[in-house]
Amino acid sequence: xxxxxxxxxxxxxxxxxxxxxxxxxxxxxxxxxxxxxxxxxxxxxxxxxxxxxxxxxxxxxxxxxxxxxxxxxxxxxxxxxxxxxxxxxxxxxxxxxxxxxxxxxxxxxxxxxxxxxxxxxxxxxxxxxxxxxxxxxxxxxxxxxxxxxxxxxxxxxxxxxxxxxxxxxxxxxxxxxxxxxxxxxxxxxxxxxxxxxxxxxxxxxxxxxxxxxxxxxxxxxxxxxxxxxxxxxxxxxxxxxxxxxxxxxxxxxxxxxxxxxxxxxxxxxxxxxxxxxxxxxxxxxxxxxxxxxxxxxxxxxxxxxxxxxxxxxxxxxxxxxxxxxxxxxxxxxxxxxxxxxxxxxxxxxxxxxxxxxxxxxxxxxxxxxxxxxxxxxxxxxxxxxxxxxxxxxxxxxxxxxxxxxxxxxxx
Amino acid sequence: xxxxxxxxxxxxxxxxxxxxxxxxxxxxxxxxxxxxxxxxxxxxxxxxxxxxxxxxxxxxxxxxxxxxxxxxxxxxxxxxxxxxxxxxxxxxxxxxxxxxxxxxxxxxxxxxxxxxxxxxxxxxxxxxxxxxxxxxxxxxxxxxxxxxxxxxxxxxxxxxxxxxxxxxxxxxxxxxxxxxxxxxxxxxxxxxxxxxxxxxxxxxxxxxxxxxxxxxxxxxxxxxxxxxxxxxxxxxxxxxxxxxxxxxxxxxxxxxxxxxxxxxxxxxxxxxxxxxxxxxxxxxxxxxxxxxxxxxxxxxxxxxxxxxxxxxxxxxxxxxxxxxxxxxxxxxxxxxxxxxxxxxxxxxxxxxxxxxxxxxxxxxxxxxxxxxxxxxxxxxxxxxxxxxxxxxxxxxxxxxxxxxxxxxxxx
Numbered sequence: 001x002x003x004x005x006x007x008x009x010x011x012x013x014x015x016x017x018x019x020x021x022x023x024x025x026x027x028x029x030x031x032x033x034x035x036x037x038x039x040x041x042x043x044x045x046x047x048x049x050x051x052x053x054x055x056x057x058x059x060x061x062x063x064x065x066x067x068x069x070x071x072x073x074x075x076x077x078x079x080x081x082x083x084x085x086x087x088x089x090x091x092x093x094x095x096x097x098x099x100x101x102x103x104x105x106x107x108x109x110x111x112x113x114x115x116x117x118x119x120x121x122x123x124x125x126x127x128x129x130x131x132x133x134x135x136x137x138x139x140x141x142x143x144x145x146x147x148x149x150x151x152x153x154x155x156x157x158x159x160x161x162x163x164x165x166x167x168x169x170x171x172x173x174x175x176x177x178x179x180x181x182x183x184x185x186x187x188x189x190x191x192x193x194x195x196x197x198x199x200x201x202x203x204x205x206x207x208x209x210x211x212x213x214x215x216x217x218x219x220x221x222x223x224x225x226x227x228x229x230x231x232x233x234x235x236x237x238x239x240x241x242x243x244x245x246x247x248x249x250x251x252x253x254x255x256x257x258x259x260x261x262x263x264x265x266x267x268x269x270x271x272x273x274x275x276x277x278x279x280x281x282x283x284x285x286x287x288x289x290x291x292x293x294x295x296x297x298x299x300x301x302x303x304x305x306x307x308x309x310x311x312x313x314x315x316x317x318x319x320x321x322x323x324x325x326x327x328x329x330x331x332x333x334x335x336x337x338x339x340x341x342x343x344x345x346x347x348x349x350x351x352x353x354x355x356x357x358x359x360x361x362x363x364x365x366x367x368x369x370x371x372x373x374x375x376x377x378x379x380x381x382x383x384x385x386x387x388x389x390x391x392x393x394x395x396x397x398x399x400x401x402x403x404x405x406x407x408x409x410x411x
Numbered sequence: 412x413x414x415x416x417x418x419x420x421x422x423x424x425x426x427x428x429x430x431x432x433x434x435x436x437x438x439x440x441x442x443x444x445x446x447x448x449x450x451x452x453x454x455x456x457x458x459x460x461x462x463x464x465x466x467x468x469x470x471x472x473x474x475x476x477x478x479x480x481x482x483x484x485x486x487x488x489x490x491x492x493x494x495x496x497x498x499x500x501x502x503x504x505x506x507x508x509x510x511x512x513x514x515x516x517x518x519x520x521x522x523x524x525x526x527x528x529x530x531x532x533x534x535x536x537x538x539x540x541x542x543x544x545x546x547x548x549x550x551x552x553x554x555x556x557x558x559x560x561x562x563x564x565x566x567x568x569x570x571x572x573x574x575x576x577x578x579x580x581x582x583x584x585x586x587x588x589x590x591x592x593x594x595x596x597x598x599x600x601x602x603x604x605x606x607x608x609x610x611x612x613x614x615x616x617x618x619x620x621x622x623x624x625x626x627x628x629x630x631x632x633x634x635x636x637x638x639x640x641x642x643x644x645x646x647x648x649x650x651x652x653x654x655x656x657x658x659x660x661x662x663x664x665x666x667x668x669x670x671x672x673x674x675x676x677x678x679x680x681x682x683x684x685x686x687x688x689x690x691x692x693x694x695x696x697x698x699x700x701x702x703x704x705x706x707x708x709x710x711x712x713x714x715x716x717x718x719x720x721x722x723x724x725x726x727x728x729x730x731x732x733x734x735x736x737x738x739x740x741x742x743x744x745x746x747x748x749x750x751x752x753x754x755x756x757x758x759x760x761x762x763x764x765x766x767x768x769x770x771x772x773x774x775x776x777x778x779x780x781x782x783x784x785x786x787x788x789x790x791x792x793x794x795x796x797x798x799x800x801x802x803x804x805x806x807x808x809x810x811x812x813x814x815x816x817x818x819x820x821x822x
Contacts (some may be wrong), residue, residue, distance in 0.1 A: 016467035050487070056427035058494035066499075068505050069490035072483035077460070079480035083469035086476075094479050098509070099554055143510055 002167035003035045003125070006158030007135065010044035011174050013077045020397040022172075022231065023084035026130060030090055031155035035125045037164060039135045039157040040081055042073025050359035051062040063108035067137075067147045071097070074134035074153070082132050092130040094099025095120065097137035097145070102156070104138035104146045111146035113155070116163035119209060133160060158215045169219065169226050170241075171211060175241035176230035178203065180408040185399050188409035192258060194243040194266050199258045200384045202351040211244075220246055225402040226277040256354035256361060257406040266296060267319035267388055268378065269309040269326060276303030283334050285327060286311055293318045297347070297380045297387065308336070311378060313389065319343045344375060347393045349387040350402060362386050374398055414446045414536070414577035418546065422585050423642040424488045433583075433642065434495035437541060441501055446536045448575065449466035450546045450568040451492055453484025466639035478548075478558045482508070485564070503541040506531065506620040508548035508556070513567065515549035515557045520712050520755040522549060522557035524566070525559035527574035544571060565626035565651035580630065580637050581652075582622060587641035587674060588653035589614065591819040594792030596810050603669060608637075610669045613796045620654075631657055639643050659694040667765035667772060670815040671810050675757040677707060678730035679800055680737060681722040684748025687714030695721055701737035701806065704729045708758065708791045708798060718748070724800065730754045754803055756788060757806045760798040761813060773797050780817040783810055 006029070013215040022038075030036055050070050054061040061069075070200065073387045078094035085092035097104075100120065104111035121189035122132045135153025136145050147153050154171060181191040195203070201213065208305060211228060219226045225259065227326050229241035274280050283301065288295060297313045313320050355361040365386055369376060374397065380391035391396055403409060419433050427789070433449075441447055462483050474478075484812040489505035496503035510517075511531065515522035536623050546564025549557050559566055565582060572580035587602060594600040597774060599710045606614070608631040612624065622639060630637045640652035676759050692711065699706060702752035708724045728750065737750045747783065767770040776797055785808065801809055814820060 016464070019468050053427070053487070054491065054494060057491045058498045061494045062497045065493040065505055068493075068683050069487050070506070073485050075483045075486070076464070076480050078466045079476040080465065080481075081474045082476045083465060086473050087469045094476055096479070096556075139630040145507075 001033045001035065003037070003116065004029060004035045005039065005161040005164065005166045005169045006172060007039040007153060007381075008041065009174070010041040011043070011045070012042055012172055013081070014044045016080075017057055019077070020087075021078050021092070023081060023088060025172075025231070026081075026085060027088055027090050028235065028301065030130060031071055037125070037131045037133060037160055037166070037263055039080065039153060039160060040074060040077045041135050041153040044232070046073040046076070054337060060156065064144060067145050068107060069107045070147055071134070071137040071145050074136055078132045078134045082323055085130055088317055090130055091128060092132055093124055094132045094134075096134050097156075098139040098143070100133060100138075100160075101161070101385075102138035104135075104140055104148070106142075106146065108114065108142040108144075108146055110149035111140070113138060113148070113159045116159060116405070118163050118270060121160075121164065142304060149214075151214075154215035154219055158218045158222070158224050161224045162218070163298050166238040167225065168226050171215075171226065171228050172231035173211075173228060174230065174232060175228070176226050176233065177257070179323065180258065181399055182262070185262075185396050186260075186381075186403045186409070189403065190239060190408065191239075192242050194245050195258055195279055196353050197244055197246050198352055198384055199351050200244050202349065202382070203259055203261050204344065216244070219244065222277075226272050230315045233256050241318060256358045257350050257352035257408065259351050260353075260402045260406070260408065261349045261351055262399055264392060265316050266313045266345060266389075267341065267343035268297075268313045268345050269317045269319075270309055270340040271330070271334070271336045272309050273307045274310055274334050274342060276306055276308040280308075280334060284326075285329055287329055288312075288314075288322060288381060288389050291321070293322055294323075296376060297389065299380060303402045310347075313345075313347065313378075316343050321362060342377075344392045345389050346392045347387050347389050348395065348398045348402065349385050351385045352406075353384050355384060357384070363404060368401050369398060372397055372401055391405060412446065414571040415440060416448045416450065416568055416575065416580045417583060418450040418564060418581065419452065419642055420564065420585075421452040421457070422454070423583055424451055424492070424568045427491075430488070430491050430500075431495050432500070432594045434492060434499060435646070436567075436642070437492075437496060437582075438499055438501050439646065441541060442560055448536070448542045448544060448571055448577070449510070450544045450571060451485060451488045451491065452546050452564040453488055454800065457484040457487070457632075465677045469726065475555060478556050480750060481558055482545070482548040482556050485547055489543045489545045496541055496543075497656060499673055501541055502539060503543055504535050504643045505543045505545075507545050507551040508567075509554070511544060511549075513544075513549035513570070515551055515554075515559070517551040517555065519555075520556055521560035522551070524549060524559070524570045528571060530572075532575065562623035562625070565623040567819070568628055569626045569629045569635050569637065570632070572635045573629070578636065580635050582626075582637065582639050583642035583647050584639060585620075585643060586639070587644065588639050589652055589655075589670070591669065592810055593673070594816050595666055596673075596807050597671075597814045597820070600814065602650075603653050604651075605656050606669055607764050608657050610762050610764055611655050611792045613793070614672050614744045615669055619654065627655070627729065630655065656676050666763060666818075667769045668761050668763035668819065669765075670762050671813045671819065672760045673757060673760055673806060675706075675803060675806055676727050677724045677756060677758055677800075678706075678733075678752065678754035679722060679724045679756050680733055681720055681751040682737060682741070682745070682747045683720050683751060684718045685721055685745050686721040687717055691745060692721065695737075695741055696723070698740055699723075699725075699733060702732070702736060704733055704736075708787050708789060708800065709752060709790055724756075724758065724789075727754050753788075755803045756800050757803045758798050758800050758804065759813065760796050761811045761817065762796045763817075764795050766795060766797070776813060776815060779812050780809060783808055 546567035
């Protein structure tokens with residue numbers, strides 16, 4: 001008998017029929033003798049509907065009140081799933097974040113979980129009751145309702161698994177696992193049986209939208225065994241998804257590269273001819289951060305003649321605003337020669353813990369791209385990832401040839 | 412400076428624009444220096460939408476879970492109203508039933524309020540904050556969410572006013588007060604400046620749908636000054652509605668009759684020739700009550716020849732079921748001669764505390780109806796009410812002539 005936390009997203013809770021499907025799936029796990037805590041999101045579209053309603057009343061809704069309102073989405077689905085379970089003879093009980101209670105700080109709309117009280121849930125689990133918890137929400141020390149920010153239900157699931165010492169946290173989604181790359185671009189992409197947390201973090205931040213990155217960090221921190229599964233598979237056809245492990249499997253031959261990630265939603269900016277002196281990076285990026293613009297890659301090469309070029313990438317939606325900021329405020333301030341920008345770029349990355357012990361991954365990657373005539377505009381590396389920025393038009397080609405070059409299309 | 416509890420129904424909260432209207436109204440009261448607690452219902456239609464969704468998932472939804480779900484309707488509107496108030500510079504704070512907290516028993520979907528903790532609300536009021544409370548809901552001693560049953564927001568308003576010792580509880584609705592009768596039937600009907608609780612109870616139970624009867628009982632029990640007002644009146648055009656007083660105004664000439672109430676939603680049944688012996692009423696009405704059929708008027712006249720006739724009225728929707736029950740189970744059991752029934756009747760009542768001290772009201776009522784050729788089928792009286800059952804087709808005529816006969820069309 002294991003204690004399992006399952007998390008179902010908005011698509012899985014999207015209609016009465018789907019909710020009954022989830023209930024049947026939960027019942028099958030229960031029938032195998034497991035204890036179950038089920039974390040659910042709001043019905044798909046509901047959170048957006050509520051936010052739109054709030055904005056209809058108030059252009060900039062008060063954050064505390066927005067949380068009161070938006071948290072109702074999950075309050076509806078916990079009740080519906082509990083009803084559906086009782087209907088098929090499974091004892092179940094719903095809990096709001098406040099009823100659990102999931103204690104958070106008071107940062108409304110993006111609160112952080114501080115502590116989870118497991119007493120009520122344990123009592124129910126010991127009685128054989130399925131515990132259903134509203135994802136995405138908590139309460140602060142004064143009883144104010146808080147929410148964890150978009151995608152926070154994954155984090156709720158992992159945090160509950162950590163608090164309960166669950167044997168596994170299963171994230172049900174509309175894909176059946178983590179792939180070596182996007183199968184829409186490379187049909188030969190394979191599902192990974194397992195992937196390490198570090199790889200998953202790099203994949204997630206690079207645009208593999210399977211899991212919310214914060215939940216992966218959380219799982220790594222508390223050593224929660226995380227599994228991504230499909231909620232769409234029929235009874236008897238279920239696969240075991242992808243297990244996200246918090247240590248490398250010592251018994252297995254580690255693949256050098258686990259996957260090719262990419263992101264076409266970026267734009268690059270370069271500040272040309274900035275004085276090569278201490279503090280220049282901060283003088284450029286400080287104002288960017290103050291304007292709430294997220295910066296991804298940052299590259300500065302060795303300078304010459306006392307100046308250097310400084311490049312970085314931002315979300316494409318922030319491109320125009322960032323360029324204006326650079327031209328009007330930063331260029332005169334730091335005394336740069338010129339500002340250049342390009343929003344028609346993309347980032348392609350090879351990710352794998354195996355590259356730690358295998359030199360030559362970078363050169364293989366660069367050679368593969370060169371053979372296809374793809375010019376590399378920027379390069380950035382971490383311990384387990386090599387990212388390049390190339391012209392947007394080469395995205396599919398680059399992903400495809402790298403996927404093949406690193407043997408990811410072979411089992 | 413007064414402490415005022417205002418309650419707004421689902422129509423008043425029905426759209427973003429209406430919610431902003433309510434906010435402006437609250438702001439005007441606040442500007443007069445009053446402390447305000449505002450109780451709100453869910454947006455009109457929302458509770459029904461949620462119940463339909465629940466029934467879509469589960470034919471007979473679990474009552475505890477239904478409360479978890481349905482209570483979200485008011486959780487949305489408290490947040491929206493708080494946002495709207497903040498937008499116009501009024502400090503406001505929303506509270507769910509659990510956050511107040513409104514302690515109830517554990518009878519899900521029709522819980523009764525046991526106690527209201529006023530500490531949080533007092534703290535906010537002392538700071539000049541407008542307190543916004545979700546109507547219709549509470550929590551039991553184990554923290555389970557409960558609801559008070561349909562129309563429970565009126566009860567929430569009155570209960571909060573009682574707990575806070577408010578100077579007045581204002582119920583905003585889509586009519587501007589209590590009328591001497593339905594203006595759709597008698598255009599000369601006048602709005603009453605004040606009406607006693609007893610009269611209001613008789614009016615409410617007779618079909619004046621202005622206030623939920625439970626809230627009126629509650630107000631009478633705790634001596635809460637209750638006022639019915641229109642939420643549709645424009646700024647500067649507001650009237651003072653109808654004040655529901657818990658004692659007769661000694662300084663005023665009391666009108667004999669305050670209003671003519673009516674109900675066309677009834678049906679009458681008669682058990683003919685039942686043995687005139689003790690316990691017979693219980694033998695007839697016991698099975699009716701066991702089948703959850705509400706009985707309104709009950710009439711039994713003196714018998715003769717050892718038998719009597721026993722009549723009562725029920726909701727028209729229960730007529731067929733009640734008749735079947737009488738014929739198949741009760742008639743053979745009590746040894747009655749026959750069962751008669753008529754679903755084409757209506758009840759017309761004259762209500763007024765003044766009739767206590769003014770004999771002759773009944774005879775005036777009967778004479779007025781006789782002059783119009785309206786046959787009276789049943790008569791029932793209380794201390795402040797005389798009700799008659801007449802053929803449905805005479806409803807409008809009876810109401811009109813009685814309204815005139817008792818001088819209600821004159822200020």
